Amino acid sequence: MEPLKGKRLLMIAHGHPDFNKGGAEIAAYRLYKELRDQGSDAYFLARTQLAPHGGAAFSHRADGREILFHTNMDDGFIFSNVKTRHLWKDFAELLSIVKPDIVHLHHYFLLGVEIFQVIKNVLPNCRVILTLHEYLAICHQHGQMLKTNGKLCYKANARDCNRCFPDFEPGDFLLREHYIKQQFAHVDHFVSPSKFLKQRYVDWGLANEQVHVIENGQLPLDQAPEKRPQNVIKLGYFGQLNPVKGIDVLLKAIGLLEPSVRSKLHLEIHGANFDQQTSDFQRKIKKLIKPIKRHVTFVGSYEPHELTRIMSTMHWAVVPSTWWENSPMVIQEAQANHLPLIVSDIGGMVEKVEHEVNGLTFRVGSPVALAEALTRVIEEPELSEQVRLNIKPPLTIREALAEHLPLYFSA
Structure with a gap:
């Protein structure tokens, strides 16, 4: 009608x-x-x-x-x-x-x-x-x-x-x-x-x-077959690459992990507009990546129709924003794909992700707190499936x- x-x-x-x-x-x-x-x-x-x-x-x-x-x-x-x-x-x-x-x-x-x-x-x-x-x-x-x-x-x-x-x-x-x-x-x-x-x-x-x-x-999604690797926990970062999106917090957190823990993790950065940021910010991010480059892949931007296929390879998505995000689209996209989330504990993010229910939250802006969350997802592999069962599909x-x-x- x-x-x-x-x-x-x-x-x-x-x-x-x-x-x-x-x-x-x-x-x-x-x-x-x-x-x-x-x-x-x-x-x-x-x-x-x-x-x-x-x-x-x-x-x-x-x-x-x-x-x-x-x-x-x-x-x-x-x-x-x-x-x-x-x-x-x-x-x-x-x-x-x-x-x-x-x-x-x-x-x-x-x-x-x-x-x-x-x-x-x-x-x-x-x-x-x-x-x-x-x-x-x-x-x-x-x-x-x-x-x-x-x-x-x-x-x-x-x-x-x-x-x-x-x-x-x-x-x-x-x-x-x-x-x-x-x-x-x-x-x-x-x-x-x-x-x-x-x-x-x-x-x-x-x-x-x-x-x-x-x-x-959200648009209805074609369910892609899961292709998650078994030997490593794969994290995904999605969205703009600017100073308030917290990519620096995420990279610092990975750098704080014990080497034995870090060896079981890999981060894919699916981010846009990095080249449009200030030279100081670009240098900062490149410096943070350098010592952990074996555990990070910088993929670049993506088209919306690619997202289901990309997220099917992930174990967790991370939204480490340091400002009062209202309703980050990546949260809904991840939930539509039944992908567990780790998010900062402020604004609309914590409104949509409940700690240890349908995801994990950590203290905003704290690499130490995020490193603790990452350690948990590596040492407690059952946590992913536990929270995945509680993920409700977002509004269509x-x-x-x-x-x-x-x-x-x-x-």
């Missing part, structure tokens, strides 16, 4: 997964594709940094329902367009042509936070939904709620933000918060993929009843869409 019942939906993301393989982009596109597969009248709009054709604001892909928006965000402090604000006129004209009844945004980053107001100005009766994927509205530090000294931030306030960014006065942060909340006032419903992230935004000022927890849906994309439908139609 066609889920939108004659309504038209425009899905908006800050990137197209053909060019930007981030979790938010993939989540938005999967939801759009599920709508189309079920016969719904849906369009997908993605911001891109690709050069436009003939200087146009938009270009089309696929069957004309996938549209690239050639715009940019110029003020990273309040997520506002300055130099490209004239393109809002083109965006308004696009809205007038498409005439969506529902606009579901999976970001405002790189698009401009004024996008909500533009939608409501053109289409006052349109339902506006925003999925929150991190803490950008709350935190100027890349939306990670990490202090610039690397310590976790538990609650933002203007004076603490000023200590992290002394070029901005406390008053600047108060005005930033006011401006973003002013734009968020045009949003009818917010979606959070984790209870943890929802609570952070409620504490910040969003109405509890306005924020709905819906996990990002079809189930996720069903949970969104009440928001699309509610007042």
